[in-house]
Amino acid sequence: xxxxxxxxxxxxxxxxxxxxxxxxxxxxxxxxxxxxxxxxxxxxxxxxxxxxxxxxxxxxxxxxxxxxxxxxxxxxxxxxxxxxxxxxxxxxxxxxxxxxxxxxxxxxxxxxxxxxxxxxxxxxxxxxxxxxxxxxxxxxxxxxxxxx
Amino acid sequence: xxxxxxxxxxxxxxxxxxxxxxxxxxxxxxxxxxxxxxxxxxxxxxxxxxxxxxxxxxxxxxxxxxxxx
Numbered sequence: 001x002x003x004x005x006x007x008x009x010x011x012x013x014x015x016x017x018x019x020x021x022x023x024x025x026x027x028x029x030x031x032x033x034x035x036x037x038x039x040x041x042x043x044x045x046x047x048x049x050x051x052x053x054x055x056x057x058x059x060x061x062x063x064x065x066x067x068x069x070x071x072x073x074x075x076x077x078x079x080x081x082x083x084x085x086x087x088x089x090x091x092x093x094x095x096x097x098x099x100x101x102x103x104x105x106x107x108x109x110x111x112x113x114x115x116x117x118x119x120x121x122x123x124x125x126x127x128x129x130x131x132x133x134x135x136x137x138x139x140x141x142x143x144x145x146x147x148x
Numbered sequence: 149x150x151x152x153x154x155x156x157x158x159x160x161x162x163x164x165x166x167x168x169x170x171x172x173x174x175x176x177x178x179x180x181x182x183x184x185x186x187x188x189x190x191x192x193x194x195x196x197x198x199x200x201x202x203x204x205x206x207x208x209x210x211x212x213x214x215x216x217x
Contacts, residue, residue, distance in 0.1 A: 071188070073180065076178065095167075096172060096179055096181075097167040097168075097170045097172045097181060098167045098168045098170065098172065099172045099179075101179075112179075113174070113177050113178055113179055114177075114178045114179065115178070115179045115181060116178055116179065116180050116181070117180070117181040117182060118180060118181075118182045118188075118189075119182040119183045119186040119188045119189045120183065120186055120188065121170055121181055121182065121183035121186065123167065123170060123172070123179075123181045124167055142181065144188070
């Protein structure tokens with residue numbers, strides 16, 4: 001299996017670059033990044049570096065009960081959270097638009113507080129720590145409350 | 149709830165910036181979201197306007213949005 005050179009932030013473990021040829025290493029080091037060898041499958045979106053080792057990010061799944069709500073202040077969407085893998089944390093911080101909420105988890109499963117809207121808009125829900133966790137954000141779209 | 153951005157990647161920060169225009173509040177353990185720039189929000193503000201200058205500014209916002217949509 002061919003290995004890659006991986007550049008990561010030594011403070012956070014975030015992978016900032018991958019390359020197959022050594023000349024990039026000096027440029028990375030000039031930026032304060034640490035370079036190590038990593039496996040072929042290593043990627044910025046799916047892996048991170050923990051204690052000097054390239055590891056897969058923990059996968060998080062977000063499942064809204066509905067992705068489209070009426071912007072009437074009453075209709076609401078609930079986003080369920082599932083942290084996959086062994087030893088999930090007791091809580092996980094999710095972003096809701098520009099805010100965040102710590103969601104309590106039981107055996108890796110929990111739910112974000114319901115989301116409602118009073119005007120048409122689209123709000124994104126994602127995981128706050130996208131270095132440790134891998135998660136596809138979900139969007140909740142509030143549509144105009146039309147009463148005929 | 150916290151506003152810490154520690155651990156956010158550049159991609160996540162970009163997404164957060166796009167959401168920055170929304171107003172979010174927590175009411176009775178529920179998130180209530182609104183877009184202050186939406187025609188509905190501007191119209192509601194217009195109804196509450198108590199002077200001509202304020203109303204004129206809001207009307208301009210409404211027509212600007214209508215013309216750009």
